[in-house]
Amino acid sequence: MQIDRHDTDILILGTGGAGMFAALHAQQSAPAGTKITIAVKGLIGKCGCTRMVQGGYNVALGGGDTVERHFMDTIQGGKWLPDQDMAWKLCEQAVVRIRELENEIGCFFDRNPDGSLHQKAFAGQTADRTVHKGDLTGIEIINRLMEQVLARPVEKLQEHRAIGLIPTKDGSALAGVLMIDMRTGKFRFVRAKTVMMGTGGGPTMYKYHTPSGDKTMDGLAMALRAGLPLRDMEMVQFHPTGLLAGDHTKMTGTVLEEGLRGAGGRLLNGAENRFMFDYDAKGERATRDVVSRGIYAEMRKSNTTANGGVYISMSHLGPDNVRAKFPGMVKRCADSGFDLAAGKVEVVPTAHYFMGGVIVDPDTRTAMEGLYVAGEDAGGAHGSNRLGGNGVANSTVYGGVAGDVMGTDIRSMGALRDPDEAVLEAEVARALRPLSNRIAPIQPLRDKLQEAMWEDVGVMRTEIGMRRGQARIADIQAELMETGISGDNLAFNLTWHDWLNMASLCEISEVITEAGLARENSRGAHFREDFPESGSMESSYFTFARQTGAELGVSREDVKFTIVRPGETILPEGEPISLVEAAE
Amino acid sequence: MTFRLYMVQRISALIMAPLVLMHIAVMIYAIQGGLSAEEILGRTQGSVLWFLFYGTFVVAVSIHAAIGLRTVLSEWAGLRGTALNAAAWAVLALLLILGMQAVYGVTAT
Amino acid sequence: MADKHQMSVSVWRGAAAGSFQSFDVKMEENQTVLDVVAWIQQHADPTLSYRYACRVGMCGSCAMMVNGTPRWTCRTHVKKVLVDGHMEIAPLRNLPVIKDLATDMDPFFDKWVAAEGLHHPTQTRHDPIEAIDPASAGRVEVNAGIECINCSVCYAACDTVAGNPDYLGPAALQRAWSVYNDSKDAGKQAILDAVSGVGGCHNCHSQGSCAVHCPNELNPMNAIAGLKRETARNFFRRRAR
Amino acid sequence: MIRGYRTHTLWVAFLLHRISGVALALFLPLHFWVLSYALTAPETLDGLLLWTDLGIVKFSEFGLVFLLSVHMFGGLRLMALEWLPWTSGQKTAAASAVAASTLVAGVFFLRAI
Numbered sequence A: 001m002q003i004d005r006h007d008t009d010i011l012i013l014g015t016g017g018a019g020m021f022a023a024l025h026a027q028q029s030a031p032a033g034t035k036i037t038i039a040v041k042g043l044i045g046k047c048g049c050t051r052m053v054q055g056g057y058n059v060a061l062g063g064g065d066t067v068e069r070h071f072m073d074t075i076q077g078g079k080w081l082p083d084q085d086m087a088w089k090l091c092e093q094a095v096v097r098i099r100e101l102e103n104e105i106g107c108f109f110d111r112n113p114d115g116s117l118h119q120k121a122f123a124g125q126t127a128d129r130t131v132h133k134g135d136l137t138g139i140e141i142i143n144r145l146m147e148q149v150l151a152r153p154v155e156k157l158q159e160h161r162a163i164g165l166i167p168t169k170d171g172s173a174l175a176g177v178l179m180i181d182m183r184t185g186k187f188r189f190v191r192a193k194t195v196m197m198g199t200g201g202g203p204t205m206y207k208y209h210t211p212s213g214d215k216t217m218d219g220l221a222m223a224l225r226a227g228l229p230l231r232d233m234e235m236v237q238f239h240p241t242g243l244l245a246g247d248h249t250k251m252t253g254t255v256l257e258e259g260l261r262g263a264g265g266r267l268l269n270g271a272e273n274r275f276m277f278d279y280d281a282k283g284e285r286a287t288r289d290v291v292s293r294g295i296y297a298e299m300r301k302s303n304t305t306a307n308g309g310v311y312i313s314m315s316h317l318g319p320d321n322v323r324a325k326f327p328g329m330v331k332r333c334a335d336s337g338f339d340l341a342a343g344k345v346e347v348v349p350t351a352h353y354f355m356g357g358v359i360v361d362p363d364t365r366t367a368m369e370g371l372y373v374a375g376e377d378a379g380g381a382h383g384s385n386r387l388g389g390n391g392v393a394n395s396t397v398y399g400g401v402a403g404d405v406m407g408t409d410i411r412s413m414g415a416l417r418d419p420d421e422a423v424l425e426a427e428v429a430r431a432l433r434p435l436s437n438r439i440a441p442i443q444p445l446r447d448k449l450q451e452a453m454w455e456d457v458g459v460m461r462t463e464i465g466m467r468r469g470q471a472r473i474a475d476i477q478a479e480l481m482e483t484g485i486s487g488d489n490l491a492f493n494l495t496w497h498d499w500l501n502m503a504s505l506c507e508i509s510e511v512i513t514e515a516g517l518a519r520e521n522s523r524g525a526h527f528r529e530d531f532p533e534s535g536s537m538e539s540s541y542f543t544f545a546r547q548t549g550a551e552l553g554v555s556r557e558d559v560k561f562t563i564v565r566p567g568e569t570i571l572p573e574g575e576p577i578s579l580v581e582a583a584e
Numbered sequence B: 001m002t003f004r005l006y007m008v009q010r011i012s013a014l015i016m017a018p019l020v021l022m023h024i025a026v027m028i029y030a031i032q033g034g035l036s037a038e039e040i041l042g043r044t045q046g047s048v049l050w051f052l053f054y055g056t057f058v059v060a061v062s063i064h065a066a067i068g069l070r071t072v073l074s075e076w077a078g079l080r081g082t083a084l085n086a087a088a089w090a091v092l093a094l095l096l097i098l099g100m101q102a103v104y105g106v107t108a109t
Numbered sequence C: 001m002a003d004k005h006q007m008s009v010s011v012w013r014g015a016a017a018g019s020f021q022s023f024d025v026k027m028e029e030n031q032t033v034l035d036v037v038a039w040i041q042q043h044a045d046p047t048l049s050y051r052y053a054c055r056v057g058m059c060g061s062c063a064m065m066v067n068g069t070p071r072w073t074c075r076t077h078v079k080k081v082l083v084d085g086h087m088e089i090a091p092l093r094n095l096p097v098i099k100d101l102a103t104d105m106d107p108f109f110d111k112w113v114a115a116e117g118l119h120h121p122t123q124t125r126h127d128p129i130e131a132i133d134p135a136s137a138g139r140v141e142v143n144a145g146i147e148c149i150n151c152s153v154c155y156a157a158c159d160t161v162a163g164n165p166d167y168l169g170p171a172a173l174q175r176a177w178s179v180y181n182d183s184k185d186a187g188k189q190a191i192l193d194a195v196s197g198v199g200g201c202h203n204c205h206s207q208g209s210c211a212v213h214c215p216n217e218l219n220p221m222n223a224i225a226g227l228k229r230e231t232a233r234n235f236f237r238r239r240a241r
Numbered sequence D: 001m002i003r004g005y006r007t008h009t010l011w012v013a014f015l016l017h018r019i020s021g022v023a024l025a026l027f028l029p030l031h032f033w034v035l036s037y038a039l040t041a042p043e044t045l046d047g048l049l050l051w052t053d054l055g056i057v058k059f060s061e062f063g064l065v066f067l068l069s070v071h072m073f074g075g076l077r078l079m080a081l082e083w084l085p086w087t088s089g090q091k092t093a094a095a096s097a098v099a100a101s102t103l104v105a106g107v108f109f110l111r112a113i
Ligand SMILES: Cc1cc2nc3c(=O)[nH]c(=O)nc-3n(C[C@H](O)[C@H](O)[C@H](O)COP(=O)(O)OP(=O)(O)OC[C@H]3O[C@@H](n4cnc5c(N)ncnc54)[C@H](O)[C@@H]3O)c2cc1C
Pocket: A013, A014, A015, A016, A017, A018, A019, A039, A040, A041, A042, A045, A047, A048, A049, A050, A051, A052, A053, A054, A055, A056, A057, A058, A160, A161, A162, A163, A198, A199, A200, A201, A210, A211, A212, A214, A215, A216, A218, A219, A255, A352, A353, A374, A375, A376, A377, A388, A389, A390, A391, A392, A393, A395
């Protein structure tokens, strides 16, 4: 198989908040004449999850709120597992980034009648902090970024899927990235002095999931194969209310917004009884993880609806009122055949966000020279749980940081590095493997993996379950390795990419399970029925996963409390615990 | 279509609107009891006002229709560039010549 | 088709040259057109190409011609478009076809940029965020068009685009109008110039198909009328000076 | 040619406007040519004008006047739509008013001829 060779100076993977900001900042900070290339699995700005952000963007902009308070919320929300330096930079730089978004990128965020930015509070926050544009904040952010990137002299490789990080022969640095030009089906190896990876994780190995279809953990799988250390890999955030419309529709799993519960929406089991108060005093208004577990428990008791979930019911608030307050959600449900305003809609917890990722420093540098990671692919900033509104803040802040840092670092870098041809060849062979297998459909394997992860490594976990899950993943992976596709025409061959997606998902599913087994307590998104306690905060550890050769090793590393220790706060004395008026 | 063509087409249309109404009114009046060359000529020949009226009309309609046909030729017949502009100029010339001839015919003494 | 549980689906195969291929697909309770397309690729013909990402009407990558009408397929219920158990799915009109149902959307976005549909900053990240009255006229005008997901449905519905490859099209012009109305934007004259050229807003015949078919119920026609008005006004203003 | 996505008022209005415009433009040279006989050969003009008594000619004359009024009102409608900052509701109202008056005017012409 022939490989097209291509060179650039700065290469960026992905066009979510991280990728776009990296491109813009690299352009500002790199010396004149630096070639910048952006490669993406879909179309620029039209794939990934930044576009799907609904609720908004967390940033402390005064009015009593401070960076310190945002930071404390982030640490507490992450149950003391976050890398504190990263969390701090996230909160601090979000202030700059939101001004950049408004003033330089041209975003329109909603205003108060007095003209100031409107901010609201997501669950788990102690101040009205979330900046938004209606409930379609991501569209506004990514469209504006997309325009700016499209208008700049950045080389665009659209529908180019990265499949391998190729190091130099001595393994000391990154030489470039192997990709498939999806439109032609040809391989393209792009050398670059610096590469930023922002492929956005994406826990789509679960039966119910929210992220966009293009996200399949490719980035983390590439990092794993390149021997990079990963952290917090057991931490999968579930959103409690994903739409449940049956197995045969892609609508299933997509998010019904958090605000529905906040506004008084009720969760009803199959017998149409409210159940959340059996699990938590806050009922439906409890945090995401608690509500997800409540629903999951009800599902396990088989108190379910026809499709195996529960109902969300809004009609007691007055259908017209619901229609007025949640027009987008009502319309979306109506398009798929449900009446959210006056009827009941089936919901189920759905895998939403991946807290785990590549270990980076607060400058987005990784253990491998030349490789930078930002956004959902990078671990550390959120610990065991991500606050609503911190996801897009994280990707935009660190994407920008990566752009700045690459622009600076590249000044001291010499020539482009040559790849280890053996690794390059091995990666090509790996991608071509299905072509010589017996042809069989891929989708049933994906269904199987999603069932396995949902049932055994999902909302509630046990050692027995995860061991079973491990075996199931291994079987599926083995079967995948024997499953083939026709190689007659590789141009825009989605079935080939389905195979590659599965390969990434299997690899990372294994790591999630291994890390889940390694964490013998319950923190944030990770809940062990056999270890329901959170364990001492003082001796908090995070999981550290790394593949050497074919061996996956997972260990525990102590969390370093570099800014604040458990039980302490950096808020000035006498500060109220929360600035948000208690919900009625 | 550029802004310039657009404005010229709109302005010519606005000029024509009252003229069209007037023309139709006159025709309705004239038609009562049959139309004859003599009648028409008797009314119009030697009249500077009628000359100006129909002259303006012809200029406006030629420009307007030339631009209009230019758009249609480009969108429905795929004409582009020089060919398109040449066609538009030809239409303009044709209409102007025939039109002015007619105006001259009915108003000259 | 007599069978209530099956539908017959004609799908475009090939690029600019190609033909329709027919598939029998099982009907399901809650099925979107995108689900049908995906089912065909996953179970009937693994070589079928198409594009989607978000599956909930946010990314605008899944638009196709369904029975000759441009639609977002991920949010179009099969029941809405099925005629006598049949439907026809083709790639989006007015864009080059890459393969089967996937089009090359670059021309659409090139025009977006060519229409100056992007912010021209007057301030920097070091300036405070400006207070803007949400009820001010400009802001209201911007809000009317801001939720565009650049799905290109309007672009496919517009016959002026079909007849005139230079025409910037409804979405790009609507974006230009939004930027024009942003009180913080520095590029007002540049925008008016950009939309006054050969492919500019003046080509629009107010056919209105853009507004009728926009899945987000936006009205590019109104925005384009706004541009026509402003370019005319600006012309007289400049004259007067 | 009128596929599903075109079946709405504004598109039909566009088509009518275009067809009437083109038809007028095609008729116009003929019209001028006939009139120019006034000077060069009045008897020919008379001969031609005699035809107007024939039903078919009457009908086509009506057609032309009708086309002209359709096109003119259509054009005025368009310019109102473009230049007057109306709301969509007002535009619909105005369009239907114009449509109605065109109809009335048409009937008038028919009777006048
Ligand atoms: C439905 C939904 C709602 C959300 N709401 C909120 C919210 O209200 N507030 C909040 O803060 N966060 C929210 N999030 C989370 C937030 O969207 C993400 O945290 C954040 O946007 C991630 O940004 P990113 O740039 O890392 O990745 P993404 O935006 O996902 O972008 C990843 C990019 O990488 C590309 N890519 C993937 N694989 C490859 C490959 N192999 N080669 C090349 N390119 C590749 C993708 O196509 C995509 O362009 C939400 C997420 C979802 C799914």
